[in-house]
Amino acid sequence: MDPRVSTGGRVAAGYRLSPRLGPVTPAELSQAVQVAVRTAVEAGELSVDVPEQVTVERPKNRDHGDYATNVALQLAKPAGMPPRAVAELVAARLRELPALAAVEIAGPGFLNITLDAATQGELARTVVETGEAYGRNEALLGLKINLEFVSANPTGPIHIGGVRWAAVGDSLARVLKATGAQVTTEYYLNDAGVQIGKFATSLQAAALGRELPADGYVGEYIADIAKAITDGVPGILALPEAEQLEIFRTQGLALMVAEIKRSMTEFGTHFDTWFSEKSLHDSGAVEKAIERLREQGHVFDEDGAIWLRTTDFGDDKDRVLIKADGETTYFAADAAYYLSKRDRGSEVSVYMLGADHHGYVNRLKAIAACAGDDMDRNIEVRIGQFVKMLRDGEEVRMSKRAGNIITIDDVVDWIGVDAARYTLSRSSTDSTITLDINVLTSQTNENPVYYVQYAHTRMCGVARKAAELGVDKGTAADFRPELLATSWEKDLLGELGEFPRIVAKAGELREPHHVARYLESLAGTYHRLYENCQFLPKGDEELTDTHRARLWLVEATKTVLANGLGLLGVTAPERM
Template structure:
């Protein structure tokens, strides 16, 4: 019996008590069951009786007694004890806990997936680095975390579109083009330009693709370097993302907004809502009405639209494509952006609390020999995604970046993440999967197979370490649901590490395969199912993080 199945059993018990008039309350939509810290308190506990006591006008222990009496008749429950002010401590029947392993193996890749967020259509925008250089390590964190969040949301039933916004218009692209032109002509790049070694590489590619380009006047060269350079840079970014296992559904060009007249339409719509005004020759959006610290310019006095106008147009474009919520992931250095974006959403007639979500992430430091590796795109000392992957590997990079809460700054120690030892978290988790795979291969060599689900006697799994492992496996669906709701893939990583440790303790205490001339027993089969269930959860959890589950290490 999984925690979800137990939640249903408790909810059904409440409904039965309510139906016969013994408890005048509404049947709750949500029932929380948790693993108690002390195993002597049963397999699971719930505080539901205390939650229902006040609306029922009854003492909590009295409500608990009514629910306990109802639950005693459930086939999967062996005992229900009332503790403290009204906690219900539930001990599952022999075999009910073991059935978790059977359910996990039977469900396969679907184990852990729920429909909690079914019906939600979300647009998740992440990375969105300017196409003026490789994706640096900060953007790499968003690539790993953003993709993991998308996978979590999908595992909870949401319809998710991964989107990359290309800021391919504006002053930074002009500086990029001038930098390419200078490099191609053997000149120093402008002081405000980009000086990375990649500039020379891209400039050379542009020249090779455009014979005679350098013979043209400078003002004719620049548009070519701009168009071709951006095209090549975007192609490189896309290739880098794909190589990192991050696949975007939409690559959205800012230039396309300008070409389609979307900015003018956005300003007109905001004007219709009564929030646009003119002052000092410029067009403004009155964002202070919605809590922003100052009003924002949409169109400057010289007639040029601002980046904020493009933001307005882009948001309206997303909503026009039918997304219920726009989720945007930004670095912490963009925290000042939150207030104005919420204001534009409200000015457009939407509810920021419903239609917008902005996630802010802290910086990443890469350490080598205990010293930080400095980075600066303009100075040309870029620590980019490919540098990180080359240093520690793709799996380690994704795991390391997703393992910490995004609101925490993290240090990635190259020495730690390249070790083939248990103090390397990704190695520890992957090794657990490889170890189980070895056990299952050895079982096959002995002619032992899992067989059909109906043939396994899950009641054989009574050892303390077996029960610890079963309860951990049973927690996986809830871990995924919580991680999706909180946009917190690090919860999955930490869970996997705990699961790996629980498996290693089980393996050290419970012999799985027969030795010598020993015959296989029903316990052997049950333990093989438990191993297979653990491997399946490790695979599913690592897949959420975009990390492989090797069968040999």
């Protein structure tokens, strides 16, 4: 494509239809259709606004071509012309492109486009030469996003709900960066308030051999942490209980945070910032936030308390910032935290919260609006649904170490990091999912991560076999893309071309599961190619240009599969 065409899908001003296309991706073909429309408009043949985006899709029936677009049907009414007449104007210009073998008008005005075989096959070379960068795009170029996820109270191990966000959040961060966004990943440590107090009293009770408080924390980890503190602070139990309690609070919190950081690191989840709620109170940020919101005109005083009028922006009730007794609420800290994110440069603050946090959506958005921001742009609140685990058909509910929850370490022990990350990321977060331990530890096609990783190992196996035979794909000059002409090869090339668009879609929608589902489709298409095409010479056969072309295609597919798995934080093994 001409370099003056913007990668975001808009036609640059002054752009003219290029006489040639290089390797064609759907995005590039979409831009070519846009240019065809623009030239018809500039020639006075059409009187319409050039669409900013043109949908180009692969038809289910490949007899209808490699790609299809309904742009003529969309433009017909504003143009005041029959759809087929609009289609003919666009098709006439597209037919000027040597990269397109045919452009046909079907039905009421669909355009069916067939690529030249060499043009379609050329994509394999492009993917191989682009390598790890293939799939990256500029859909969200420069957008500054603060992505907060997991953020579980540092009072116990990360539970199964937090594990889902650890997988999805980290994958989303990788996808967003691949679309050009500037992403800061953040874990909000709720290290102030009532729950930390209960955690400290639970540790103290365990250390003193007392019965744990009814509203405290249970599980072996409480006894483990209590012992670590008493071993590390000799004589602690001889101190007055108030002094003991403070040590158990500070030391217990430090040990628990260190444990959370360890589990996140071992799960492959990275956070740029570990933000302390306590720091908001200690620095005076909460009080300053209240004053800033008051200046915006949304803070009022009533019944001795200080309130934020969140009902002006869709909340079901106004929220208390400071109670009548002078105690600061959690909501006040939430407001200060949002303003902190904005002050640190975030254009969009994404909150990824658990299934029991539906009530937070409107109140958090109201904070943004009260601060003078656009609640539909500057803040996004995403809710993740519950996760169940099955073993032998029975739901697993308990963890020995944590007492009443399944922890991240349990999940890793049972199914491994790759299976956990992939399976937790492959479904939309607004749906409840079930992890079946038996399936996810099996080497069968029912196991989605195995199915995808096995495709990668098959490709690596082809490369190893080629090395054993002393053959390779040759140089770029040896590559003859027009030889990749079977239906299986065309299907695979079509899938490879979709990858950049899938990555952009996953980033724009904040849904990394689109990448996982794409990888499963790509793996299936490759498995079919593997069963039906010969990659290497057999016996005394000579190495042909067709063999070489297929080796380019295998390497291209291996590259895309590895790139996609990398976006999900999942390994691409060479052997299984």
